[in-house]
Amino acid sequence: MSNENLKTKLAEYNAVAEKAIAKFPERKNLTFNRLYTPLDTEGTDYTTDIGFPGEYPYTRGVQPTMYRGRFWTMRMYAGFSTAEESNKRYRYLLASGGTGLSCAFDLPTQIGYDSDDPVAEGEVGKVGVAIDSLADMEILFDQIDLSKVSTSMTINAPASVLLAMYIAVAEKQGVTPEQLRGTIQNDILKEYAARGTYIFPPKPSMRLITNIFEYCSKNVPKWNTISISGYHIREAGSTASQEIAFTIADGIAYVEAAIKAGLNVDDFAGRLSFFWNAHNNVLEEVAKFRASRRVWAKVMKERFGAKKPKSLMLRVHTQTAGSMLTAQQPDNNIVRVALQTAAAVMGGTQSLHTNSKDEALALPTEASVQIALRTQQIVAYESGLADVVDPLGGSYYVEALTNKIEQEAWDYINKIDEIGGAVVAIEKGYIQKEIQDSAYKWQMEVEKGDRVIVGVNKFQVEEKPVEGLLRVDASVGELQKKKLADLRAKRNNNAVQAALAKLESAAKGEDNLMPFILSAVREYATLGEICGVLRKVFGEYQAHATL
């Protein structure tokens, strides 16, 4: 059918549909059209805009075979209480068929405080595992062969210290840095914009990040040195387009910083990875994944002149949306997570963490984690969604939406360029404001009933209190304090002080800090001591709160 005929036919259809909905009003307030046809993908060229999987611009996926080769890495985010407790959970997850580890650290660890620091009171071991020194890290990975498993660590401001501890544990196991596979999040810009666990001001933070790029490109070649994260931007309330736009703008800032530090783009770009959210609107999410790959490939090729195919590929870890889980009727969350999983898989993620049904209430229990992991396994082995590469490619709707999201992302990226780049846009509060506006709009839509959340603003029931939630024992803080006191009594404190002094003088100069941090870690200097030295030299970031 020619496009002219199609337009006529579409007009006829619309006339019929309008008549039909006059009696049964169509659902209001939806942002998408009712129906998509080839007219909505007019101007899209298959060869240049979509192409084949594993080929520029990677719309259909970064690998040629995707899940026909092997499934995505099933990587459950876990960690709580002590290193001993978390080690048990990791070994349980690996025994249950998890194929990678993902470490959650508690807030004091994420902000570079030891468990015995007064500000850590009440927080030790709560939202993740408490790691104070290499001694804790040795326990965390006890009986887990680091040459076999790939590990993701959600750590940002003190990422270099935790990576150094990981390298040191591997050494003790007889595993070389060249063998290590995994990811550190190491994305500070989104901490200022959306997640709040920053320590240092932007400039020294960017230095630490580029130090890691450089160190790993020479010494830990299989390590993903950053996971540029949209996840938290989305959790803070952004839209799908904002999620990828702000994240890719952050990515541009990292690449610029690394090039400015003298690195060659093709030496580090292949180890940059991304982290997306999988929200509830399945098809919009699939389009988001596809659009994001296309935007990044163009950025790397056209803006930075990257040559290696790997430098152009947006490889992504995904987590299902924690903020979309409800405390009401928590069993319904299993269904939400299944849909989000389907979105991530049809979107072509490289690794996936599924949330557990009880996460709007507490940290997940072992039983609820198992359901979350089984959800991935059912999607992988039973649903057929993984049988075909990019199964929704060619859908009029998904292609049109991919184009739309891509365009919206470019509009934001251009705007951020005008402001002076992501660092300046964050310092000026622009990105925070855009995210907050979206969060507020969402909440008002929910409260007005324009947006239905099952069990929350519609289909409510009288609820019984949920039983059997995981509780972190309040004694964890005391336990960690005692471990620290023992450590400080046992280690060679002169060697610790010497290593810290060398780190301090290096921080004042321009050397790569990774070797100095590694030396301090090997002497069992604590996370708080190492970050304390860097705090002294670099200062601390002071956020200005905007409403």
Add this chain to the structure above:
Amino acid sequence: MEKLIRVLVAKPGLDGHDRGAKVVARALRDAGFEVIYTGLRQTPEQIAETALQEDVNVVALSLLSGAHNHLFPRVVELIKGKGMTDVLFIGGGVIPDTDIPGLKAAGIAEVFTPGTTTTSIVDFIKANVK
């Protein structure tokens, strides 16, 4: 003219998730309250000092990290210790039902958990502020 209700929205502890706190702060402002937001990572001492300086009627604490049992009562204690006995304390975040009676006994008038509407928070403040 009636004096406006002044609300301090505060984030105690190390938790950086402030979506809820900011949405609530904005809704309270839209409802006609005067709202002061502390920003992240405030110690109980800092929050008490701000409450005193700003002479607020309401202190709304937001926390998702699980440290509420330690931090919320401490904030109440410090603010009362400054002679501010008429302050209405409310809390919100990921807070298990089983912890709520203890927090109420410590002086938190109401705890709003996920799924709460901002309207219900506004109504609660209007009905309970002294």
